[in-house]
Amino acid sequence: MRKKYVNLDNISTNKTFKDMMRWQRERKSKVKDLSVNIEQCKNKMVKELQENRNNTTYTWIGHSTFLIQLNGLNILTDPVWAQRMGFQKRLTPPGIPLEDMPEIDVVLISHGHYDHLDFPTIKQIKGNPQFFVPIGLKSLFLKKGYHRVIELNWWETVKHEGLTFHFVPAQHWTRRSATDMNTSHWGGWVIQNQVETFYFVGDTGYFPGFKEIGDRFHIDTVFMPIGAYEPEWFMAASHISPEDSVKAFLELKAKLFVPMHYGAYRxxxxxxxxxxxxxxxxxxxxxxxxxxxxxLLIGETVTNGGC
Incomplete structure (x- = not known):
């Protein structure tokens, strides 16, 4: 029998069929303006990103996908360029077309949900990246033909090309089929060199783990989710609200808050x-x-400037 992973304090994110039906009834009564979307950056640094192997930058591609350039490495978080997610069409194009991306050295996966792990995207990534994934996901990557894969459990650490990657807890769940519920883990990634520390939170509800992460690391920049929280009676355990994301930021004692996980998919x-x-x-x-x-605007790069 395959191991099942759980949240801290065994917090459950399970929802019943009755809960799902209640949500769908509520959704029908809501009128939302989907014509206003997050803006694209007008001055995208595509050529500079392709050539850069010296400067530290980060670029928001959209949703939870960032290109982070650090220590001469190109790092992608949860790479998803998919034009659809289930029945929903993507609301905004990715900030940089996949074909215009530089060669990728490292891919970080937070968990197995399709809006964070998209194999059609991974198939088109340039380069021969090293994949760092949550424990339980390596076997899926091997089946797909990817062999440069290292899986980590919470609080485990790996060093790679002068960088240190820590896999840290989140409060969430995962599933890709009818039979693999929570058979792999979920979490965030802390990325360190000798100068800076970045924290890619992944997908999470608010949870006490933020305090411990803040105590263990001196975080400079946190990539923090703020979307997919409504209705909060249904989503709160697994998706953090904007208000709670600010509370988490303060508990992390981080220096800079960069929001993500909003505006790309409904x-x-x-x-x-x-x-x-x-x-x-x-x-x-x-x-x-x-x-x-x-x-950030979609496709905006932070280096010594921006849009």
Whole structure:
């Protein structure tokens, strides 16, 4: 029998068929404006990214996909360029076409949900990347023909080409078929060199683990999810709200908040602009420094400038 993975304190994210039906009834009564989407960056640094092997940069491709250039390596988080997610069409194009991306050295996977692990995308990635995946996922990659795969459990660490990668807890779940519910883990990735520490949270509800992660690491930049939270009675255990994402940021004691996981796919009832509005409102309510919040346009690169 395959091992099943669980959240801290055995927090359950399971929902019943009755819960699903209630959500669908509620969704029909909501009127959402899906015509307003997150803007694309007008000054994309495609050529610079292709040639860069010296400067530290990060670029938001969309949803939970970032290109991080660090220590001369090109790192992709949860690479998904899919034009559809289930029955839903992608709301905004990826920030950089996949064919224009540089060769990739490292791919980080947070968990196995299709909006975070898309093998048609992975098949088209340039280069011969090293994959770091949650424990339980390596066998799937091997079946797909990918052999440069290292799987980690929570709090495990691996060093690669001058960087250190830590797999840290999240509160979520995963499933790719009718028979593999929670048979692989889920989590986030802390990426360190001698100068900076980045934390890619992955997909999560708010949970006490943020405090421990903040105590263990001195985090400079956190890539934090803010979308797919509505209705909150259904989503809260597995998807963090904008307000709770700010609370988590403060517990992490990080220096910079970069929001993600909003605006690309309609996975829940909230929209990208709604998530951003709530994030800004909470930031102002707590009177946090404006310079600690870096909201990116799709395809925007942070280096010494931006859009």
């Amino acid at each position: 996975l829940a009832d909230d929209t990208g602009p709604e998530a951003l509005e709530r994030l800004y409102r909470e930031w102002e309510k707590r009177q946090l420094p404006k310079e600690q919040l870096r909201v």
